[in-house]
Amino acid sequence: xxxxxxxxxxxxxxxxxxxxxxxxxxxxxxxxxxxxxxxxxxxxxxxxxxxxxxxxxxxxxxxxxxxxxxxxxxxxxxxxxxxxxxxxxxxxxxxxxxxxxxxxxxxxxxxxxxxxxxxxxxxxxxxxxxxxxxxxxxxxxxxxxxxxxxxxxxxxxxxxxxxxxxxxxxxxxxxxxxxxxxxxxxxxxxxxxxxxxxxxxxxxxxxxxxxxxxxxxxxxxxxxxxxxxxxxxxxxxxxxxxxxxxxxxxxxxxxxxxxxxxxxxxxxxxxxxxxxxxxxxxxxxxxxxxxxxxxxxxxxxxxxxxxxxxxxxxxxxxxxxxxxxxxxxxxxxxxxxxxxxxxxxxxxxxxxxxxxxxxxxxxxxxxxxxxxxxxxxxxxxxxxxxxxxxxxxxxxxxxxxxxxxxx
Numbered sequence: 001x002x003x004x005x006x007x008x009x010x011x012x013x014x015x016x017x018x019x020x021x022x023x024x025x026x027x028x029x030x031x032x033x034x035x036x037x038x039x040x041x042x043x044x045x046x047x048x049x050x051x052x053x054x055x056x057x058x059x060x061x062x063x064x065x066x067x068x069x070x071x072x073x074x075x076x077x078x079x080x081x082x083x084x085x086x087x088x089x090x091x092x093x094x095x096x097x098x099x100x101x102x103x104x105x106x107x108x109x110x111x112x113x114x115x116x117x118x119x120x121x122x123x124x125x126x127x128x129x130x131x132x133x134x135x136x137x138x139x140x141x142x143x144x145x146x147x148x149x150x151x152x153x154x155x156x157x158x159x160x161x162x163x164x165x166x167x168x169x170x171x172x173x174x175x176x177x178x179x180x181x182x183x184x185x186x187x188x189x190x191x192x193x194x195x196x197x198x199x200x201x202x203x204x205x206x207x208x209x210x211x212x213x214x215x216x217x218x219x220x221x222x223x224x225x226x227x228x229x230x231x232x233x234x235x236x237x238x239x240x241x242x243x244x245x246x247x248x249x250x251x252x253x254x255x256x257x258x259x260x261x262x263x264x265x266x267x268x269x270x271x272x273x274x275x276x277x278x279x280x281x282x283x284x285x286x287x288x289x290x291x292x293x294x295x296x297x298x299x300x301x302x303x304x305x306x307x308x309x310x311x312x313x314x315x316x317x318x319x320x321x322x323x324x325x326x327x328x329x330x331x332x333x334x335x336x337x338x339x340x341x342x343x344x345x346x347x348x349x350x351x352x353x354x355x356x357x358x359x360x361x362x363x364x365x366x367x368x369x370x371x372x373x374x375x376x377x378x379x380x381x382x383x384x385x386x387x388x389x390x391x392x393x394x395x396x397x398x399x400x401x402x403x404x405x406x407x
Contacts, residue, residue: 001048
């Protein structure tokens with residue numbers, strides 16, 4: 001059983017399912033309570049909740065969980081009843097199907113509670129004729145090292161294995177809860193973009209001076225987000241920032257949307273840029289290969305930018321209640337993962353009140369014009385990418401899950 005609640009988790013889960021199917025069949029693992037091994041008629045079976053990528057990978061979905069993704073305290077509180085209903089539906093399904101392994105993919109606000117609910121449901125019913133006791137795996141650690149570190153103790157009680165994609169997490173957990181098994185499998189984006197490279201040499205890489213005024217237009221990616229709420233909140237900021245840049249520098253803009261409905265919203269908001277702005281659905285890897293700069297909301301996409309060596313001006317805006325709660329519980333200086341891994345501000349960050357068109361456009365123009373600064377950023381990005389491990393994160397994760405089954 002797999003549960004993923006966001007687009008990124010849906011992709012991770014789909015990659016893991018493909019790797020698990022190969023690994024299970026190759027090992028001829030008897031991972032069920034049946035006498036016969038999985039390499040018979042039906043082979044391994046996968047079910048749960050997620051999105052279109054999981055469905056395409058052969059997961060039988062109870063419902064599309066990615067449609068219910070929310071960000072922020074205020075937004076989550078509005079939907080408490082709905083999430084409780086979805087959890088009860090999945091818990092009932094788990095008890096009916098009795099999976100050998102439950103893989104919770106990211107989405108820890110929901111999945112952490114689901115793992116605890118499964119453990120509570122299983123304990124009082126163990127017995128001679130009712131011995132269902134699934135292994136529970138969390139794929140992608142919640143950022144407990146950033147806030148609410150006390151969550152590690154409930155995780156240690158409810159999880160059999162935590163699969164980490166961030167290099168420092170295994171040591172961080174080892175210093176706090178030896179009971180919880182944590183394994184770093186590498187970061188999946190390395191394999192997805194294993195051929196990541198810049199498609200062309202940019203003008204400032206060829207220019208001799210450290211500060212230049214480029215004669216030809218540059219390509220700036222606009223990445224306001226992948227969820228409707230994010231896009232709605234960020235689009236006015238991104239549009240005004242792009243307008244200010246276009247007034248003083250020869251640039252072309254390319255906005256990336258996750259689907260056609262959000263692309264339509266972006267086209268409306270960015271129409272003031274005219275022919276200098278193109279909105280496309282997907283294709284971020286190809287866009288990053290030729291991009292000179294990205295103006296992006298914080299999140300997983302920043303690691304993709306880092307992989308392609310693209311400098312970024314990062315920003316994020318949320319509801320004020322969510323911001324004030326986060327400000328009091330988050331213990332980190334930065335929220336962008338490249339900055340956290342580097343322990344310095346490689347990507348300039350502008351959050352909430354500091355996320356203004358003036359600040360973002362000034363930082364973008366500095367990165368466009370200052371060759372020395374850009375080279376320093378790209379050198380640090382190479383070191384960060386090297387720390388993420390070799391390609392094959394899904395394959396290594398699948399092997400660890402199979403070992404859990406065998407034991």
